[in-house]
Amino acid sequence: MPEKVYVGPYRPQLVEPERFELLVEGNRIIDAKIELGYMHRGIEKLFTTKTYMQSLALAERICGICSGIHTLCYAQTVEKLMNIEVPERAKYLRCVYMELERLHSHYLWFGILAHSLDEHKAFLKIMVERERVQDLLEYLTGNRMNYLINTIGGVRRDITPEKAEKIHRFLNESKSLSDYIMELLNDNGDFTRKTKGVGVLPREKALEVGAVGPTLRGSGVASDIRKDDPYAAYDELDFEVIVENDGDVRAKALVRAGETYESMKIIEQALDNLPSGEIVSERKEPKIGEEFGRTEAPRGELVYYIRSNGTNIPERVKVRTPSFANNFAILEMLRGETLENVRVIIESIDPCFACTDRVTVVDAKTGERNCMCLK
Amino acid sequence: MGKISVYRFLSAGCNGCDVQVLECLVPRYKLAELNVEVVSNPEEANVLVLTGGVNIKGREELIKVYEKINPPKIVIAVGNCALTKEIFDKGYPMVGPPDQIVPVNFYVPGCPPRPQAIVKAVTQILGAKLEEKEDYWVTPEGFRGKHEFDRDKCIGCGACAQVCSSDAIDIIDEGEKRVVRINYGRCSFCAFCQDECPTQAIRLTREYHLLTNNRGTTYVTNDVNLLECASCGTFFFPQPQIDWALKRIIEEKVPKYLEFKDEILDAMKLCLKCRREIMNVKKAKKTLAELSAKARGS
Numbered sequence: 001m002p003e004k005v006y007v008g009p010y011r012p013q014l015v016e017p018e019r020f021e022l023l024v025e026g027n028r029i030i031d032a033k034i035e036l037g038y039m040h041r042g043i044e045k046l047f048t049t050k051t052y053m054q055s056l057a058l059a060e061r062i063c064g065i066c067s068g069i070h071t072l073c074y075a076q077t078v079e080k081l082m083n084i085e086v087p088e089r090a091k092y093l094r095c096v097y098m099e100l101e102r103l104h105s106h107y108l109w110f111g112i113l114a115h116s117l118d119e120h121k122a123f124l125k126i127m128v129e130r131e132r133v134q135d136l137l138e139y140l141t142g143n144r145m146n147y148l149i150n151t152i153g154g155v156r157r158d159i160t161p162e163k164a165e166k167i168h169r170f171l172n173e174s175k176s177l178s179d180y181i182m183e184l185l186n187d188n189g190d191f192t193r194k195t196k197g198v199g200v201l202p203r204e205k206a207l208e209v210g211a212v213g214p215t216l217r218g219s220g221v222a223s224d225i226r227k228d229d230p231y232a233a234y235d236e237l238d239f240e241v242i243v244e245n246d247g248d249v250r251a252k253a254l255v256r257a258g259e260t261y262e263s264m265k266i267i268e269q270a271l272d273n274l275p276s277g278e279i280v281s282e283r284k285e286p287k288i289g290e291e292f293g294r295t296e297a298p299r300g301e302l303v304y305y306i307r308s309n310g311t312n313i314p315e316r317v318k319v320r321t322p323s324f325a326n327n328f329a330i331l332e333m334l335r336g337e338t339l340e341n342v343r344v345i346i347e348s349i350d351p352c353f354a355c356t357d358r359v360t361v362v363d364a365k366t367g368e369r370n371c372m373c374l375k
Numbered sequence: 376m377g378k379i380s381v382y383r384f385l386s387a388g389c390n391g392c393d394v395q396v397l398e399c400l401v402p403r404y405k406l407a408e409l410n411v412e413v414v415s416n417p418e419e420a421n422v423l424v425l426t427g428g429v430n431i432k433g434r435e436e437l438i439k440v441y442e443k444i445n446p447p448k449i450v451i452a453v454g455n456c457a458l459t460k461e462i463f464d465k466g467y468p469m470v471g472p473p474d475q476i477v478p479v480n481f482y483v484p485g486c487p488p489r490p491q492a493i494v495k496a497v498t499q500i501l502g503a504k505l506e507e508k509e510d511y512w513v514t515p516e517g518f519r520g521k522h523e524f525d526r527d528k529c530i531g532c533g534a535c536a537q538v539c540s541s542d543a544i545d546i547i548d549e550g551e552k553r554v555v556r557i558n559y560g561r562c563s564f565c566a567f568c569q570d571e572c573p574t575q576a577i578r579l580t581r582e583y584h585l586l587t588n589n590r591g592t593t594y595v596t597n598d599v600n601l602l603e604c605a606s607c608g609t610f611f612f613p614q615p616q617i618d619w620a621l622k623r624i625i626e627e628k629v630p631k632y633l634e635f636k637d638e639i640l641d642a643m644k645l646c647l648k649c650r651r652e653i654m655n656v657k658k659a660k661k662t663l664a665e666l667s668a669k670a671r672g673s
Binding site: 037038039041042043044045049050053055056057058060061062063064065067091097108124127128132135138139142144145148157188279290 | 385386387388389390391392394395397398400401402403428429430432433437438462463467468469486487489492511514515516518519539540541557563564565566567595620628665
């Protein structure tokens, strides 16, 4: 007789609150449902009460961990609406800042993965080393998170030669952390044993549920917006899209570990080839119409849609965050797994529920729950 | 106070503060030496750390969690969302800030507060001493912290209040004074006010340790004198702004107006209402006189 098991909403292992309803027979999960809403703030509605500039700060606060990429995606979409040409130097600087953010986000994920595998030594080691990225971002942008470095038409702070040197020094130091993570994943120890073959998401299923980012790349699909639809200066920089074919938690971890090396490569190239010139262009009036923009966030493809009526306040802003696309992959991965692995599987997509929280609509007659796509 | 067991609660925030709380556990901040640990069950905890502005769904959970916390039940609200809901204030699902739902003892402003600020707050609450020799206790150049006014430069124009992304700046006219009030407990530290200020009167300093036990004290204010209307006697416009505008328009931009300086000054001493009444009649008379002279001439 199957029984229902509830996980959450407030579980200390996960950073954020959410609730999973699992249908379990014995120790096996037959079906899973997700219930969100503990982080819902009505952001898409708030967008229509602020000016384009003020909304930058709002876009950033959709998610504190990948805050920079939200402002970049928003700013790029508004730049299309306002028909602004971004200076070359700003494009390169954007790449530097966004790859630093990817590093901090991926390292945080490894920390949390180690935590959810009860590997406290690894957790502490990763978190200690990760402080370097945070200190560097604070030094470059003025805040540890929510740095508001991207603005409409460019970036707000330049990288001087002495700042560049500090970044180079950081890159040399942080390689050792990526090496340490790679070793953890390859040495056939506890880390490998607990993640190998767990939560397999086959290639076909990944495509079917519309997974994005490292979740999709871990299932053998080479999809990366930085390559497929280049923005900023990514078309002029040389990097590889990391793909793993196993589809399990370890494959997703390997993809992210590989990406940290690629990020360092991108930052080094961007700093070496930094063009001179302005870092921000002047803002213009938005045209009447709609625009669509996408970027590769640390968690996958991020999409913004903005409709303008010609005033300084947008008429409609729609955000499709990567975690929303990946949530369906969790449900797929949970089926057939045992209860001990629930935690690590949920963590494996790097869920960001602040990004993705929806309104749940309950049908009063039937009691049926449906998630609606309101940010 | 013996062992400190902290339970984290987050509802309707961006996650940033929660990660900062997590970072406090890193050994370099030495929280473990103070006997502080993070627990996974509210029944084992005696300190509750709140982040986020609390929405309808989180409200019930918050009350449930609060009841389970052991005495002395110290509640610390970390981050500006937990103080004032910050940028999400007008969001439809928001019911917070948390101190409207459960009693809160201490507030740590910031967006997000640095882990250093949280650690300092905890040590101050415990009355412990902390060694701050290392570099990371000092904020880097360009850090966006608590605001500071240059009292001589501020002209009270209110440009900062217009560009503020989270409605943290209020312009209050009281009698003969205009008060510009920045609520850094509601600020998102975007520094748009600093960028936009025409006289560079607002500066974000490197101060980050802003712990308080009263949400009503998180203000930085400046006041400027208002000009009295020469006709009806109401206070209507900041005096420094008129001086600034006159200097800018007449002396820097359009020197040919210099000979009308006194007339312009006179006109500016009238409030909008009086100006409309008096000046328009004068102008109308002048225009009529010009028209009649033209007609007679032809």
